[in-house]
Each structure stands twice: as C-alpha cells, then as structure tokens.
Amino acid sequence: MLLPQTDEKTGAEKTGDFLTNTYADLLLQSKYVDAGARLEYLEHPLPGFENDFAGWGVPNFWVKGRLGKGELTAGTFYEQFGSGFILRTYEERSLGIDNSLLGGCLVVKPVQGVTLKILSGKQRRYWNWNKSLISGADAEVDIDQLIPTLQEHNLHLMTGFSWVNKYEDSDEKVYVSPAYRVNFPKYVNAWDVRVSLNSGPWSILAEYAQKGADPSFANNYIFRNGSAAMLSGSYSQKGLSVLLQAKRSENMSFKSTNNVSKAIGISSAINHLPAFTQDQTYALATLYPYATQLADGEWAYQAELGYNFKRKTALGGKYGMNIKVNYSYVRAIDRQFCDTTNDPLAATDGYSSSFFKWGDDTYYQDLDITVTRKLSKAFKLSLMYMNQRYNKTIIEGEGGMIHSDIFIADGKYQLSPKTTLRGEVQYLTTKDDQGDWAYGLLELSLVPHWMITVSDMYNVGETHIHYYQGLVTCNFGQHRLQAGYGRTRAGYNCAGGVCRWIPATTGFTVSYNYNF
Amino acid sequence: MRYIPICLLTLVLTACDHIDREDRLIYEKPVTSKRAVLLEDFTGQRCINCPKGTEVIEQLVAEYGDTTVVAVGIHGGPLGFSGNTTTLGLATETGDEYYDHWNLEYQPVGLVNRHGAVNYPEWAAAVKEELLKPAPLNLRASATADNSQALHISITAMGTDGTSSGKLQVWVLEDGITAMQMMPDGTANADYVHNHVFRKAVNGTWGVEITIKEGETRTWEYTQTIEPSWNIRNLSFVTFVYNDYGVLQVAKAHLR
Numbered sequence: 088m089l090l091p092q093t094d095e096k097t098g099a100e101k102t103g104d105f106l107t108n109t110y111a112d113l114l115l116q117s118k119y120v121d122a123g124a125r126l127e128y129l130e131h132p133l134p135g136f137e138n139d140f141a142g143w144g145v146p147n148f149w150v151k152g153r154l155g156k157g158e159l160t161a162g163t164f165y166e167q168f169g170s171g172f173i174l175r176t177y178e179e180r181s182l183g184i185d186n187s188l189l190g191g192c193l194v195v196k197p198v199q200g201v202t203l204k205i206l207s208g209k210q211r212r213y214w215n216w217n218k219s220l221i222s223g224a225d226a227e228v229d230i231d232q233l234i235p236t237l238q239e240h241n242l243h244l245m246t247g248f249s250w251v252n253k254y255e256d257s258d259e260k261v262y263v264s265p266a267y268r269v270n271f272p273k274y275v276n277a278w279d280v281r282v283s284l285n286s287g288p289w290s291i292l293a294e295y296a297q298k299g300a301d302p303s304f305a306n307n308y309i310f311r312n313g314s315a316a317m318l319s320g321s322y323s324q325k326g327l328s329v330l331l332q333a334k335r336s337e338n339m340s341f342k343s344t345n346n347v348s349k350a351i352g353i354s355s356a357i358n359h360l361p362a363f364t365q366d367q368t369y370a371l372a373t374l375y376p377y378a379t380q381l382a383d384g385e386w387a388y389q390a391e392l393g394y395n396f397k398r399k400t401a402l403g404g405k406y407g408m409n410i411k412v413n414y415s416y417v418r419a420i421d422r423q424f425c426d427t428t429n430d431p432l433a434a435t436d437g438y439s440s441s442f443f444k445w446g447d448d449t450y451y452q453d454l455d456i457t458v459t460r461k462l463s464k465a466f467k468l469s470l471m472y473m474n475q476r477y478n479k480t481i482i483e484g485e486g487g488m489i490h491s492d493i494f495i496a497d498g499k500y501q502l503s504p505k506t507t508l509r510g511e512v513q514y515l516t517t518k519d520d521q522g523d524w525a526y527g528l529l530e531l532s533l534v535p536h537w538m539i540t541v542s543d544m545y546n547v548g549e550t551h552i553h554y555y556q557g558l559v560t561c562n563f564g565q566h567r568l569q570a571g572y573g574r575t576r577a578g579y580n581c582a583g584g585v586c587r588w589i590p591a592t593t594g595f596t597v598s599y600n601y602n603f
Numbered sequence: 604m605r606y607i608p609i610c611l612l613t614l615v616l617t618a619c620d621h622i623d624r625e626d627r628l629i630y631e632k633p634v635t636s637k638r639a640v641l642l643e644d645f646t647g648q649r650c651i652n653c654p655k656g657t658e659v660i661e662q663l664v665a666e667y668g669d670t671t672v673v674a675v676g677i678h679g680g681p682l683g684f685s686g687n688t689t690t691l692g693l694a695t696e697t698g699d700e701y702y703d704h705w706n707l708e709y710q711p712v713g714l715v716n717r718h719g720a721v722n723y724p725e726w727a728a729a730v731k732e733e734l735l736k737p738a739p740l741n742l743r744a745s746a747t748a749d750n751s752q753a754l755h756i757s758i759t760a761m762g763t764d765g766t767s768s769g770k771l772q773v774w775v776l777e778d779g780i781t782a783m784q785m786m787p788d789g790t791a792n793a794d795y796v797h798n799h800v801f802r803k804a805v806n807g808t809w810g811v812e813i814t815i816k817e818g819e820t821r822t823w824e825y826t827q828t829i830e831p832s833w834n835i836r837n838l839s840f841v842t843f844v845y846n847d848y849g850v851l852q853v854a855k856a857h858l859r
Contacts, residue, residue: 262727265666267628347722480789
C-alpha cells in the first residue's frame with residue numbers, strides 16, 4: 088500500500104489518502120478434491136493501473152477434482168498451451184494482469200507420456216468476464232515414452248498440437264468510413280504445432296502457430312492471418328551453457344473482445360509471445376525495457392553464453408569466475424502495405440510480407456556482459472556492461488532511438504556469518520532522452536529477520552531529480568513486513584515483454600505478506 | 604474409421620467463420636441527421652495515433668458537413684505539447700483540465716455528445732447514433748470581429764421540446780494551424796496542418812447555467828479579446844448546451 092504525497096519535482100500526485108492492492112488467497116487441498124478462492128480489494132489501487140482495474144470482490148474461485156487419469160477444474164483457471172503463442176492465461180499482479188478463464192478444463196493422461204487438455208470459458212477482464220467464449224484443446228505426446236528405443240539412446244522427443252477458438256457474436260460497430268463497417272467473424276481459430284528434441288546437453292525446440300482472420304483495433308481491422316514461428320537451440324554442460332533462438336511473429340494480437348475500449352491496453356489477451364530479451368533486475372538496466380510488438384510483428388533473435396572458469400585456474404582465480412554474455416536483437420518484419428486509394432476493401436488486406444525479409448526499423452538491441460567473481464572469502468563482485476538501443480517511438484509512441492551504455496558494479500561483503508552488506512553502483516550514459524543517470528544502493532542484511540535498504544537514482548542529464556528510497560524489511564515466521572519512504576520515477580514496468588506505464592509516486596509504502 | 608481423426612483435424616482447422624473478401628465490409632447508408640453532434644477529440648501533438656483520429660473526423664465532416672458533425676480538437680493530456688522556444692504547442696491548461704475531468708486514459712479518445720469516452724474506430728457509429736436523436740432545442744451562433752481587437756459572439760437558443768436545463772458553453776476554434784505532429788510511422792511532421800483546434804473557453808471552463816422552456820427564445824452576447832497567436836481569418840465558434848445526460852444541442856459558426 089502507498090500513502091501518496093504530491094511532489095512538484097517529480098510530478099507525483101496525491102491521488103488519495105491511502106492506496107492499496109490487497110489479495111487474500113484461500114486454498115483447500117485433499118486427495119481427490121482441491122478448491123480455492125481469492126479475495127481482491129483494489130477499490131483504491133496503486134497508481135498506473137487502468138480505470139477498470141479498480142474494484143473489489145472474489146473474482147477467482149475454483150474446484151478441482153482428480154480421479155484416475157483425469158483432472159477436472161470448474162470455475163476460474165489458468166492454462167498455457169506450448170509457449171503460449173495461442174493461449175496463455177496467467178496472473179501478474181505487478182502489471183495488473185489476470186486473464187483467467189471462467190469455465191471448465193479437463194486434463195487427461197490416458198497413457199504414460201500423453202497429455203490431453205480440453206477447455207472452454209469466458210475470460211476475466213478486471214471485474215467482468217468478456218462475453219466471447221474461448222475454447223481449446225491441446226495434445227502433448229512424449230514420443231520417447233512410447234518408443235523405448237529412443238530412451239535407450241537418451242533421446243527425448245516431444246510433439247504437441249493445440250487449437251484455440253474464440254466465439255464472439257459481436258455487436259461492435261466499427262466503421263472504416265462513414266458508409267462501411269467491419270463484418271467481424273464470429274469464430275476465430277488459432278492452432279499451434281511444436282516439436283522438441285533433447286539429447287544429453289543438447290536441446291532444440293521448433294514451434295509454429297497460426298491465427299485466422301481476426302480484424303481488431305490492434306491490427307487496424309485487417310483480415311490477414313497471423314503467425315508466429317520459433318526455433319530455439321541450447322547446449323548445457325557443467326560450467327558451459329549456450330542458447331540460440333530466433334522468432335518471427337506477425338499480427339498475433341489475440342484478444343477476447345472486439346470492443347475497442349476493452350481491447351486497448353494489456354487486458355483481454357488470450358495469448359502471449361515471450362520477449363527474446365534478457366530480463367534485467369538492475370535499476371538502470373530496466374530503465375528502457377522492451378515490450379513485444381504483437382500486432383506489428385517482429386523478428387527477434389537472442390544468443391546467450393554462460394561459462395564458469397574453474398577454481399584455481401589462471402582466469403578463475405582462487406574461487407572461480409562466471410561470465411555471462413547475452414545479445415538480443417529485435418527488428419521490424421517486412422510489410423508492404425496495400426494501396427487503399429478508392430478501395431476500402433484493399434485496406435482490409437493490410438499488407439504483404441516476405442517471411443525472411445526485415446523491415447526498416449530496429450526495435451531493440453542489447454549486448455550485456457556480466458562477470459561475477461569471488462575476490463576473497465567474504466567479498467563477491469559482479470561487474471556488468473550493457474550496450475542498449477531502444478526504439479522509444481515504437482515502444483512508447485514517441486522519443487526516437489535511445490542508445491545507451493550502462494555500467495554496473497554489484498559488491499557483496501560478508502561482515503559476519505549473519506551480517507551481509509551489499510552495494511550497487513550504476514551509471515547509464517546516453518545523449519538521448521533525459522541523458523545520463525546514476526544509481527547507488529546499500530543493503531544491509533541481518534539474517535534471519537532484518538534487511539535495510541537505501542538507494543538513490545539521480546538524473547544527471549536533464550532533470551537533476553533524486554529518486555531516493557529507504558526500505559526496512561522484517562521476516563518473522565510466516566510474516567513479512569516491508570515499510571519504506573521514497574520516490575519512484577514515471578516509466579514502464581515490464582514482465583515477459585508486457586509493460587504497464589506507472590506514473591511518478593512519492594510517499595510511504597507498506598507491504599505485508601502472510602502465509603499460513 | 605482410420606480417417607476419422609484426419610477428418611476431425613481438418614474440420615477443426617477449417618471450421619473458421621470464413622468471410623469472403625467482398626463481404627468483409629458491410630455497406631450502410633449514411634443517416635439523415637435530426638440534429639448536430641459534438642465530437643470532442645482529445646488529441647496531442649506527441650500522439651502518433653492521433654492523425655488516425657483526425658482522418659475519421661475528416662471522413663465524417665466530408666459526409667455530414669462541419670456544422671452537423673461539430674469536431675473540436677482538444678490538445679492536452681499526457682501526449683499534448685505546450686510548446687517551447689522553437690516549436691509551437693497547441694495544448695492548453697483548459698484542455699488538460701477537460702482531459703482530467705473526463706478521467707480519460709488514452710489518446711486519441713473522444714466524447715460524442717458527452718456520453719462517455721469513445722475510441723476513434725467507434726466514433727462513426729456513435730456519431731450516427733446521435734444524429735438520429737431529436738434535440739430538445741435549437742441553437743444559432745454568429746460572430747463578428749471588431750478591428751481585430753475583439754470578437755462579438757451572439758448565441759440564440761430556442762426551446763423545441765419541454766424545458767431544457769443545462770450549461771451553455773462557448774468555445775473559440777482555429778483551423779489551418781501549421782505545427783509539429785508525431786505521425787503513425789513515428790516521424791515528426793513539422794508541416795502538419797491542424798484544424799478545429801480548441802483555443803479558448805469564452806464563458807468559463809464549464810460554461811454558464813441556463814434554462815429554456817419550450818417555445819422560448821433567448822439570446823446571449825459575449826465579447827472575446829483576440830489573442831495575438833490567433834489567425835483571425837481561420838477562427839470559428841462552437842456553442843453547445845449540456846447537462847448530466849449529454850449534449851442537448853450544438854452549433855458552429857465561422858467568423859463573418
């Protein structure tokens with residue numbers, strides 16, 4: 088919860104006396120039946136959520152029965168098919184996402200290695216359920232479980248197929264001109280096929296999904312099919328890991344409503360496309376986070392290398408050293424837009440696209456190198472360098488390309504067996520946007536109960552505003568209480584390529600968790 | 604029997620609601636208007652999708668005329684631009700106040716006769732619906748300039764259906780302002796021509812209370828100083844009466 092204050096320097100506004108996002112989960116478990124419910128009190132929510140987010144009630148309630156090889160859930164549930172290209176319902180409280188389905192889900196494992204799922208339901212949008220019906224089925228077969236020869240050769244082969252259908256008898260009236268309105272299809276189908284092969288340290292996954300004609304606000308009411316293709320390969324041995332992956336997607340925004348007001352923003356999403364960018368945790372590395380471009384599409388590439396230099400070697404030193412290198416590159420796909428002059432139908436075709444060809448714009452690029460080394464028995468140091476290009480115009484709507492270099496040092500010193508002091512120094516340098524930023528943090532941990540953190544983020548380049556914060560965290564048994572005071576800057580909060588705009592805040596914060 | 608799974612799979616993959624290309628759009632005859640409609644377009648120079656909203660307005664105005672679909676571009680909100688030493692900004696404090704008052708979340712977004720926020724793809728549908736509703740009063744506006752110093756605005760209202768209570772609002776608009784606009788492709792267009800831009804609320808931010816009985820005719824006179832940044836040849840005026848149930852009637856007049 089937040090006790091907000093008006094802060095003329097940061098632009099933070101006192102939007103209420105007391106803002107809170109409060110959740111209480113109740114779970115009952117037995118051998119054959121589980122049941123659960125969640126009370127949410129979001130009547131006066133933290134800043135930055137959509138207007139419809141406010142409210143309170145028990146939007147999640149479910150009962151799950153298990154018998155033999157089957158499991159049936161009735162009520163609200165979360166599910167994902169494959170990588171989520173055509174179906175992923177999940178909860179991410181920091182973003183205000185809960186796109187659970189209200190209906191039924193049956194999971195059957197008829198034989199070892201075969202999992203079948205079938206589901207149908209209406210999707211939650213804040214305090215209502217969208218009126219469309221989402222139905223789907225998924226079959227995943229571990230072929231190596233059926234063919235012992237593969238197991239004998241240490242080969243694990245999996246294949247999966249999914250199908251999702253959206254049924255919406257839409258009464259939305261969207262005109263492309265005063266005389267022509269869009270004829271929305273009642274049914275939109277999507278399917279996904281995938282295969283993965285693992286052998287020893289090697290692993291490869293290929294997945295392809297396609298979505299039928301689904302004119303929407305996001306795709307500018309075109310009837311073109313959507314698609315997503317992904318190829319991912321990895322190698323992981325003790326001390327060495329390599330990941331290489333590529334993904335091409337286009338026109339894959341898949342929402343459970345044609346209503347423009349409900350479809351704008353991050354609610355009502357049926358699917359999810361993972362971002363091929365590194366999830367950063369350091370404050371300045373998260374200043375310009377990438378959000379997946381579902382509707383416009385993207386070519387995304389990621390390469391990651393991790394290596395452990397052994398102890399007592401020239402580079403490893405006395406305690407060993409770890410190096411991680413990540414490179415992500417996201418670029419527009421080729422799109423040749425149809426000539427729509429005097430032909431409103433041509434606009435519904437949208438564009439043509441050559442599969443392997445890039446578009447003109449780079450959306451995002453980062454190269455980050457992290458070296459972690461224990462320098463003494465008590466001191467561990469991580470150094471990180473990140474080179475980033477962030478297309479603010481594409482991701483936020485304006486601002487051009489921001490090219491930044493970020494330097495981070497993170498040191499952890501064990502003062503005593505129960506006392507640890509951690510410090511971070513970060514500097515971001517750029518000629519674009521608001522210029523340079525500096526950040527410092529000190530964190531004192533007194534295990535098992537206390538942690539005290541102070542930090543300051545300072546805009547060197549333009550505003551010269553300090554975003555300071557002090558936090559005290561205590562853990563007692565199943566209770567965790569965190570209290571603090573500080574400023575946060577306006578910006579995007581992202582998780583898995585989905586982002587939410589958060590306005591600047593100043594004030595006291597309190598966070599409490601209790602598990603029993 | 605062995606073909607059943609293949610048939611089912613084929614059925615699943617092809618069981619979409621296929622719409623032939625020529626059926627993707629449904630033709631609807633333009634409606635015969637019973638009244639004028641106020642379309643408040645909450646826009647901003649830093650908003651890349653706002654020119655798309657302007658396109659919808661241009662289509663509606665081309666179809667019904669600018670005195671039937673009365674569009675007002677209210678610059679403000681988070682993507683509004685107030686200007687700096689080198690670039691002209693069109694956002695106003697009043698525009699920001701309107702944006703906050705209506706609790707709007709995105710730009711562009713509009714109010715069609717003040718019945719709640721409507722996103723631009725749905726403006727045409729909302730405008731058509733409003734055009735078919737009879738208005739309980741008629742409004743007429745006229746304005747003259749006084750040696751480029753002041754504007755004299757005359758508003759006449761006639762009650763036509765019961766007693767109408769609400770607030771009378773008078774705004775100054777300006778067409779043909781060349782100023783920067785962010786475009787949908789992410790580029791900044793320095794030569795973008797902004798039309799029907801909200802410039803000033805003549806009789807206060809929220810207007811003045813009025814009541815008109817059926818058959819009654821009332822007139823209001825206002826004087827407004829011409830600000831140096833306005834191009835007098837491109838000015839127009841919008842007057843409307845609104846209450847908690849929306850806009851009762853709206854009228855637009857160009858400066859004579």
